[in-house]
Amino acid sequence: MSTEWTAQSSGTGEYAEVNGINLYYETHGTGRPMILLHGGLGSGEMFGPILPTFAENHQVIAVDLQGHGRTADIDRPLDIRLMADDIAALVDHLGLDRPDVVGYSLGGGIALHTAAKYPGKVRRLVATSAHVRRDAIPAEMLAQQGQVNAAAAEFMKDTPMYELYQRVAPRPEDFGRLLDKIGAAMAQDFDYSEEVRGLQVPTLIAAADADMAPPSHYVDVFKLLDGGLRDGGWMGEGRPKGGHALAILPGLTHYNIHDxxxxxxxVLAFLDAQP
Incomplete structure (x- = not known):
C-alpha cells in the first residue's frame, strides 16, 4: 500500500513482526539506509516536509513506534530501551547493513539507546532534541508533563497529534491509553549520561536554540563525547576522537525542528561526511 505524505513524496508502507509488536514502517527513496524515528504522539508523517530531501540520496525507513501512528500498542510500558530493541530487530528483519539511525525527541532517545546497545548494527547516529537527564528541562515543563494522561484527551481534540491518531491508528479509541503510557514514561527519573559516554559510533547531538532543554544541556552531552574540551586545531586534530559533532540550530524550537x-x-552533512 502507499501513503501520501506530501505532494512530492509517497512511501511504501509495510508491517514487520518484531518482539511481539506489528511494527509499521514506510520506505522512501534509494541509497544508503537511514532509519528515521519520530517524536512522542506523532508518527513518521511528522517528517513529511523534509522527507523528499532525505530520500533524494538515501533509503529512508520511517518507523511508527509502539502505540503510535499505524503501529498498534501492545501490553508493555512505553520504554525507550524496549523500543530500541524493536529497532535493532527491525534492522535484522530487513537485512540492513549498519544503517544510519536518526531520531527526534522520543525517537532521539530510542536512536541513542539503539546505538548504545547495538553498536554493530548502526553506522552513524543523530539524536535530536533528546535530553539525557530528566532534570535538564525546566520545572514548569516537568509540571506540564505530569498532567499528560487519558483525562487530557478531551482537551487535545483540536491538536495535530489527535487528528493524526484518529486518522491512521488501528484503534483510534486508544488515544487515551497512549497518553496514560506517555505520561507514566515521562514521570520516571532518568540519566543516560553513561550510555552517551559509551557510544561507539559517530554521533551528532542536535537541538534547537530554543529547545525543551537549554543549549547548555546539549553542550554538556557533547562534552560526554569528548567534544568542546579543547581547540579543534587547524586540521581538526582536536575534534572529538569518535567523530562526534554538535549542532545548535538557530531560530527553531522543540516543536518545529523536525520538519x-x-x-x-x-543531518545530511553529518551522515554524508567522509569518515
Missing part, C-alpha cells in the same frame, strides 16, 4: 530544512541539511 526544518536547516535540520535536514545539517
Amino acid at each position: 526544518s530544512p536547516l535540520w535536514a541539511a545539517t
